[in-house]
Amino acid sequence: MKLWGGRFEKATEGLVEEFHSSIRFDQRLYQQDIAGSIAHARMLGSIEVLDAQETTAIIAGLEEILGDIQRGVVEFDVSAEDIHMNVEKLLTERIGEAGKKLHTARSRNDQVALDLRLFLRGEIDQIKDLLQVWIDTLLNLAAEHTETWMPGYTHLQRAQPVTLSHHLLAYVQMFLRDLDRLKDARKRLNVSPLGSGALAATTFPLRREMVAAELAFDGITRNSLDGVSDRDFALDFLAAGSILMMHLSRLCEELVLWSSGEFAFVEMDDGYATGSSIMPQKKNPDVAELVRGKTGRVYGALLGLLTTMKGLPLAYNKDMQEDKEPVFDTVDTVKKSLLVMAPLLRTMRVRKEEMYRAARGGFTNATDLADYLAAKGVPFREAHEIVGRLVLHCTKRQIGLEELSLAEYREISVVFAEDLYQAISIEQCVRRRDIPGGPGPDAVRQAIMQSREELRGLVW
Ligand code: ARG
Numbered sequence: 001m002k003l004w005g006g007r008f009e010k011a012t013e014g015l016v017e018e019f020h021s022s023i024r025f026d027q028r029l030y031q032q033d034i035a036g037s038i039a040h041a042r043m044l045g046s047i048e049v050l051d052a053q054e055t056t057a058i059i060a061g062l063e064e065i066l067g068d069i070q071r072g073v074v075e076f077d078v079s080a081e082d083i084h085m086n087v088e089k090l091l092t093e094r095i096g097e098a099g100k101k102l103h104t105a106r107s108r109n110d111q112v113a114l115d116l117r118l119f120l121r122g123e124i125d126q127i128k129d130l131l132q133v134w135i136d137t138l139l140n141l142a143a144e145h146t147e148t149w150m151p152g153y154t155h156l157q158r159a160q161p162v163t164l165s166h167h168l169l170a171y172v173q174m175f176l177r178d179l180d181r182l183k184d185a186r187k188r189l190n191v192s193p194l195g196s197g198a199l200a201a202t203t204f205p206l207r208r209e210m211v212a213a214e215l216a217f218d219g220i221t222r223n224s225l226d227g228v229s230d231r232d233f234a235l236d237f238l239a240a241g242s243i244l245m246m247h248l249s250r251l252c253e254e255l256v257l258w259s260s261g262e263f264a265f266v267e268m269d270d271g272y273a274t275g276s277s278i279m280p281q282k283k284n285p286d287v288a289e290l291v292r293g294k295t296g297r298v299y300g301a302l303l304g305l306l307t308t309m310k311g312l313p314l315a316y317n318k319d320m321q322e323d324k325e326p327v328f329d330t331v332d333t334v335k336k337s338l339l340v341m342a343p344l345l346r347t348m349r350v351r352k353e354e355m356y357r358a359a360r361g362g363f364t365n366a367t368d369l370a371d372y373l374a375a376k377g378v379p380f381r382e383a384h385e386i387v388g389r390l391v392l393h394c395t396k397r398q399i400g401l402e403e404l405s406l407a408e409y410r411e412i413s414v415v416f417a418e419d420l421y422q423a424i425s426i427e428q429c430v431r432r433r434d435i436p437g438g439p440g441p442d443a444v445r446q447a448i449m450q451s452r453e454e455l456r457g458l459v460w
Pocket of ligand 1: 022026081082108109316318320321322
């Protein structure tokens with residue numbers, strides 16, 4: 001017999017039972033569901049909707065069920081639909097009549113909203129810890145490479161020299177913003193919807209704030225219709241997760257490129273790469289590829305839930321049962337990705353010489369040569385033109401700007417003097433870019449310190 005069976009004359013079709021049941025996946029919320037029920041029961045006791053005996057029996061029963069689920073001895077029942085009714089059914093089986101009173105002044109609609117908020121809050125806290133480790137990993141590697149010269153790119157064409165440290169710090173900025181976004185999402189989700197009932201609250205004088213405080217919420221939702229039908233908090237999380245994955249994916253794309261023979265900037269540790277079943281020479285950066293690939297499923301989760309929500313009239317609709325799987329999948333994907341990326345980066349071999357060689361080729365010092373002329377009074381547009389002609393000349397001879405003789409330089413402009421070679425050395429090109437936010441080693445060391453401080457300020 002269904003918990004809601006009173007007004008039905010026929011049993012649910014087997015096909016429908018299987019189709020609409022969510023216990024297969026929402027059993028993941030058992031802990032949150034039981035914590036919510038305990039808080040609800042305690043509050044019902046405090047307003048004497050439950051007597052002391054009933055309250056004690058319900059709480060003890062729920063704690064026992066929690067223990068049994070954790071020990072893996074509970075079999076869930078598909079015909080009890082979801083985690084909420086499974087727990088209630090188990091409770092009534094175990095403690096009898098009192099169990100049937102637990103659902104007073106509550107609906108599965110406010111219950112599921114509560115469970116998902118509690119779940120996401122816990123997961124965001126864990127992702128925060130993982131992000132902290134990940135950002136630390138980036139910062140530690142950055143600290144080692146403030147003078148590891150490498151080309152910076154635009155259009156994937158070598159542009160101006162930077163350092164590996166500076167490049168990594170760009171990612172640090174992205175992940176600090178991700179942390180901030182998650183913190184913000186957590187703040188908005190941390191209100192209790194219990195008391196919203198099915199949609200129109202309840203006639204019982206519930207102490208909503210008491211339940212909220214017991215469950216460590218900062219407050220309560222302010223409208224019962226919104227309380228049961230809002231999934232913004234899940235979308236906030238999926239959006240933050242999508243952006244975070246986009247950042248990981250961009251880095252992974254670079255690591256894949258850098259692992260190629262053509263770049264040869266890095267080599268993955270054997271523990272973080274895989275081989276080919278046919279080509280004996282292969283060492284593939286699969287882990288980075290897979291993180292890049294998994295970004296797609298996280299975007300899918302966000303787009304999926306946005307689409308589920310877009311046409312829903314107030315308040316609860318069963319469509320919203322579709323919110324859980326994308327949230328669970330995103331939680332798992334983000335956590336696993338962060339977990340694997342930290343040691344991958346820590347163990348990766350950085351091939352400084354290759355990076356330096358690439359930085360010296362490709363005329364990454366051409367801007368500095370134009371700046372050299374401009375500093376000596378040549379209008380920049382003219383300086384640009386002169387250096388452009390020099391680059392064309394060197395390209396034809398397959399040499400670098402530093403290989404032209406002073407005599408050759410002076411044929412083109414008498415402004416050139418011996419100090420030009422100093423101005424276009426790769427090290428100098430980077431060292432002199434020493435303003436805040438720049439790649440100069442001193443500026444970068446400063447930026448590392450600031451980022452560490454920012455990280456400390458962001459975690460909770
Ligand atoms: N399993 C449902 C869900 O995940 C719980 C809420 C069901 N409410 C209802 N009125 N059918 O959304």
